[in-house]
Amino acid sequence: MHHPTWGFLIVNYLFLGGLSAGLFFVSGVATLFYQQGKEGNARMARLAALLAPWPVAIGCTLLIFDLGKWYRFYKLFLHLRVVSPMSIGTWLLLLFTAISLLYLYSWLTADERALLIAKVPERLAFVRRFDRDLTPHRKKLAAIGVPLSLGVGIYTGVLLGAVQSRPFWNTNLVAQLFLISALSTGCAAVMLVLVLRGEMTREEMRTLFAADVLLMLLECLIVTPYLLHGELSVESVRQSLTLILGGPYTWAFWIGFVVLGLVIPLAVEARELKLSLAVGPAHASRVLTAVTAALVLVGGFMLRYIFVFAGQASSFK
Amino acid sequence: MARREKRYAIAIDAKKCVDCKACVVACRAENDVPVEYSRPWINEDHRGDWPRLMLAFEPEQCHHCDDPACVRVCPTGASYQRADGIVAIKQSDCVGCRYCVIACPYEARFFREDKGVVEKCDLCSARVDRGEVPACVETCPSKVRVFGDLNEPKGRLAELLATRQYKIKKAEAGTGPQLYYLL
Numbered sequence: 001m002h003h004p005t006w007g008f009l010i011v012n013y014l015f016l017g018g019l020s021a022g023l024f025f026v027s028g029v030a031t032l033f034y035q036q037g038k039e040g041n042a043r044m045a046r047l048a049a050l051l052a053p054w055p056v057a058i059g060c061t062l063l064i065f066d067l068g069k070w071y072r073f074y075k076l077f078l079h080l081r082v083v084s085p086m087s088i089g090t091w092l093l094l095l096f097t098a099i100s101l102l103y104l105y106s107w108l109t110a111d112e113r114a115l116l117i118a119k120v121p122e123r124l125a126f127v128r129r130f131d132r133d134l135t136p137h138r139k140k141l142a143a144i145g146v147p148l149s150l151g152v153g154i155y156t157g158v159l160l161g162a163v164q165s166r167p168f169w170n171t172n173l174v175a176q177l178f179l180i181s182a183l184s185t186g187c188a189a190v191m192l193v194l195v196l197r198g199e200m201t202r203e204e205m206r207t208l209f210a211a212d213v214l215l216m217l218l219e220c221l222i223v224t225p226y227l228l229h230g231e232l233s234v235e236s237v238r239q240s241l242t243l244i245l246g247g248p249y250t251w252a253f254w255i256g257f258v259v260l261g262l263v264i265p266l267a268v269e270a271r272e273l274k275l276s277l278a279v280g281p282a283h284a285s286r287v288l289t290a291v292t293a294a295l296v297l298v299g300g301f302m303l304r305y306i307f308v309f310a311g312q313a314s315s316f317k
Numbered sequence: 318m319a320r321r322e323k324r325y326a327i328a329i330d331a332k333k334c335v336d337c338k339a340c341v342v343a344c345r346a347e348n349d350v351p352v353e354y355s356r357p358w359i360n361e362d363h364r365g366d367w368p369r370l371m372l373a374f375e376p377e378q379c380h381h382c383d384d385p386a387c388v389r390v391c392p393t394g395a396s397y398q399r400a401d402g403i404v405a406i407k408q409s410d411c412v413g414c415r416y417c418v419i420a421c422p423y424e425a426r427f428f429r430e431d432k433g434v435v436e437k438c439d440l441c442s443a444r445v446d447r448g449e450v451p452a453c454v455e456t457c458p459s460k461v462r463v464f465g466d467l468n469e470p471k472g473r474l475a476e477l478l479a480t481r482q483y484k485i486k487k488a489e490a491g492t493g494p495q496l497y498y499l500l
Contacts, residue, residue, distance in 0.1 A: 005415045005418045005419050005428065006415065006419065066414075067412045067413045067414055067433075068411070068412065068413015068414075068415070068428060068429075068432070068433030068434055068435070069411070069412055069413045069433040069434060072411075072412045072413075073412060075393045075395075075410060075412055076392050076393060076412060078393070079392065079393050079394050081391070081392060081393075081394060083389045083390075084389060084390050084391055084392045084416075085390065086390060086391075086392040086414060086416050087392040087393075090392060162390070163386070163390065163419060163420050164386055164420075164422070164490055164491055164492070165386055165419075165420055165421060165422035165490050165492075166419065234489075236489070312419060315422065315424075316422055316487045316489060316490050
């Protein structure tokens with residue numbers, strides 16, 4: 001291909017969509033498994049809930065403006081084509097964004113809601129009638145939203161993986177990789193905000209690091225067979241892997257994604273997890289934790305950048 | 318695939334191609350395609366050094382697959398397949414997401430920056446509906462392309478495919494391509 005059909009807007013969207021899915025997942029799971037007395041979980045859940053809708057909202061905006069005819073985007077909602085990953089994804093995004101906004105609303109305190117409602121201009125006063133206390137429905141919204149967040153997370157990978165003409169993408173591992181990476185970036189984003197605000201407790205650390213270490217291990221267990229099985233596959237697949245094994249995306253993949261985005265954060269977080277389990281200082285270093293969380297986000301972005309661009313460059317010969 | 322009443326396709330006798338590009342020009346004129354874009358194109362293969370060398374041309378265009386990936390991935394149904402096998406785009410339904418451009422194993426689709434929509438060969442469906450042959454077929458001075466109905470047993474296309482060896486390209490992509498290259 002002379003120049004990529006999908007560019008950086010799509011990379012950004014895939015990253016942001018995944019990030020929102022991850023944030024919602026973290027919040028939803030924390031809500032569903034909330035136990036009385038574990039204040040840390042509630043704080044984490046609230047923080048992630050307040051963050052969750054925005055990346056995907058920005059991402060969808062980017063997506064619409066990436067269309068050749070952006071004002072025709074409504075046509076996407078006039079059809080549901082189950083054989084088109086993009087069509088399924090469009091509907092998933094719509095439902096997910098709606099649920100995540102309702103869910104966010106359910107996490108607002110009465111005061112915050114009052115403040116928000118007070119800001120509604122007089123002309124739109126009717127909106128105020130829709131103000132409800134959704135707090136009692138929080139768990140229900142989480143229960144609906146968590147499967148949707150998994151759907152959005154995996155969809156970003158399916159969008160690429162379901163294209164049979166691009167050997168670099170056309171494996172089920174891509175969908176799994178994108179999903180796990182999405183959940184991991186969600187964890188990392190919560191970690192980053194908590195640590196920057198200087199309010200991460202030992203309990204939150206334990207939960208977030210344990211989850212993220214597990215997710216990153218899973219990523220390793222997907223990337224490895226992706227490469228090994230690819231190398232043992234047919235000519236076109238092996239050929240497409242040269243894009244990251246000596247080709248133009250080699251550095252981005254090995255340094256940007258594998259080393260900076262996966263191995264280093266995994267090592268640091270595993271150590272932090274060990275520290276948080278022991279008695280002693282809660283942090284090896286706050287800066288280190290922040291940098292690590294940022295690296296996970298960078299890794300997630302690199303993964304999408306590499307896959308979007310390298311995938312388009314791969315083809316049957 | 319359910320049997321179609323008609324199944325239009327093209328056979329290409331690439332050895333006859335002299336790279337005059339008349340097909341490309343005729344297509345542009347017929348379908349109002351600006352010079353920056355092209356629906357059909359001609360692949361070039363050359364090898365060796367003088368005096369041991371070869372140069373071969375091979376016209377290509379949309380393969381009008383039986384199971385077109387571009388139609389499958391289209392989120393709005395703008396990309397569709399007619400009952401006679403022709404794969405086309407309903408331009409008023411195209412949102413310009415370009416998923417189909419990526420999904421096509423043959424790079425047979427392109428995005429019109431000026432129009433914001435995707436475009437491709439539709440076998441000159443308007444001409445075909447009038448009983449004519451596609452512009453690229455009609456104009457070719459060396460008669461490289463043979464257009465016809467695969468389900469017309471007495472037709473020239475069916476005769477060629479019954480009596481000549483042929484290949485199809487990238488069958489492993491699994492889209493059931495219907496552009497036949499005579500050997």
